[in-house]
Amino acid sequence: MSEQEASGHKLTRPIKRLDKPEEPEKAKLHPESSVKKVIGVVSGKGGVGKSMVTELLAVTLQRQGFNVGILDADVTGPSIPQAFGIHERATGSDSGIFPAVTRTGIQLISVNMFLANETDPVVWRGPVISGTVTQFWTDVIWDQVDVMLVDMPPGTGDVPLTVFQSIPVDGIIVVTSPQDLVRMIVTKAVNMANMMNIPVLGVIENYSYMVCPHCGEELPVFGESHLQEAAAEMGIPVLGRLPLDPALAGLVDDGRIEEAAGDWLLDAARLAATI
Numbered sequence: 361m362s363e364q365e366a367s368g369h370k371l372t373r374p375i376k377r378l379d380k381p382e383e384p385e386k387a388k389l390h391p392e393s394s395v396k397k398v399i400g401v402v403s404g405k406g407g408v409g410k411s412m413v414t415e416l417l418a419v420t421l422q423r424q425g426f427n428v429g430i431l432d433a434d435v436t437g438p439s440i441p442q443a444f445g446i447h448e449r450a451t452g453s454d455s456g457i458f459p460a461v462t463r464t465g466i467q468l469i470s471v472n473m474f475l476a477n478e479t480d481p482v483v484w485r486g487p488v489i490s491g492t493v494t495q496f497w498t499d500v501i502w503d504q505v506d507v508m509l510v511d512m513p514p515g516t517g518d519v520p521l522t523v524f525q526s527i528p529v530d531g532i533i534v535v536t537s538p539q540d541l542v543r544m545i546v547t548k549a550v551n552m553a554n555m556m557n558i559p560v561l562g563v564i565e566n567y568s569y570m571v572c573p574h575c576g577e578e579l580p581v582f583g584e585s586h587l588q589e590a591a592a593e594m595g596i597p598v599l600g601r602l603p604l605d606p607a608l609a610g611l612v613d614d615g616r617i618e619e620a621a622g623d624w625l626l627d628a629a630r631l632a633a634t635i
Contacts, residue, residue: 387494387498387526389497389498390497390499390501392501393501394505395502395505396507397632398527399507399509399529399533400510400523400524400531400532400558401413401414401511401512401532402512402549402553403514403515403535403536404515404534404536404544404547404548404549405515405545406515408537409602410434410514410566411434411439411443411511412612413602413625416608416617416622416624417533417629418430418509419466419617420625420629421506422465424629424633426507427503427507428508429459429468429505430467430468430469430470430509430510431468431493431508431511432470432471433496433511433512433519434513434519435471435482435493436481436482436489438472441460441468441473442472442612444462444463444468444618445616446460447478448460449473457500458501460473466618467503469496489518489519493519493523493526497527507632507633509632510527524556524558525556530635531558531559531635532561533564534546534563534564535563535564535565536563536565536566537565537566538565538567538568538582538583538584538585538586539583542585542587542590543590543593546587546590546591547594550596560594561597561631561632563597563598564601564625564628568580568585568601568602568603569581569601569604570605571603571605578603599625599631600625602624602625608620
């Protein structure tokens with residue numbers, strides 16, 4: 361099939377392949393904001409618990425004494441506020457929008473804070489979603505943030521591209537799970553970051569194991585992990601492994617993720633704060 365034909369339909373013009381996206385000018389941070397580091401949390405596919413990793417990474421950073429912000433760029437699946445027990449609408453002034461502040465002082469902004477009802481679907485086209493993410497950077501007044509975590513939607517589509525092009529991202533952390541597809545999935549995310557000249561800090565494996573409640577043995581419920589080999593091939597470190605733990609899921613459901621115990625992401629937090 362020629363470039364002018366696809367799915368039996370003739371195209372009016374040839375498909376142009378974009379091997380390396382053009383570099384637009386970065387969006388300007390709100391003049392009253394202060395953000396020192398920006399770390400993107402990404403995944404090559406959905407269902408790997410990327411938002412959970414973002415939440416626990418934020419909690420770990422805050423416990424290390426850093427001022428933390430979360431920009432929830434997963435606009436069509438915004439779960440971050442629920443995990444922190446944030447249900448109020450966004451507020452602001454003539455100067456800009458104020459992020460919500462959690463019980464322990466983590467600042468966050470999410471599209472859920474602008475909806476009439478939290479359960480309303482976000483049925484927006486790509487450009488509107490991308491524009492909203494950019495506004496979270498330009499219109500929100502972030503107060504002395506040491507590390508901002510950007511929770512991105514899975515894949516390599518419009519929103520990750522917008523974040524990489526519009527926001528000065530200092531590095532990304534890739535989230536995956538112990539499945540045979542891990543090499544391909546992680547490689548896609550890493551290759552996109554390389555195309556955009558964004559450093560890849562490392563990879564975190566979620567659902568890595570479950571601890572037996574009777575004997576304490578770590579059980580690889582999703583099969584043996586091949587992450588170490590895949591990470592070594594790509595020259596990136598493994599920054600941590602998270603267990604499959606019903607207690608963590610319960611804390612998210614109750615809006616109490618800040619009460620989570622465990623230092624699984626301590627190495628990732630330290631690296632994110634010092635790059």
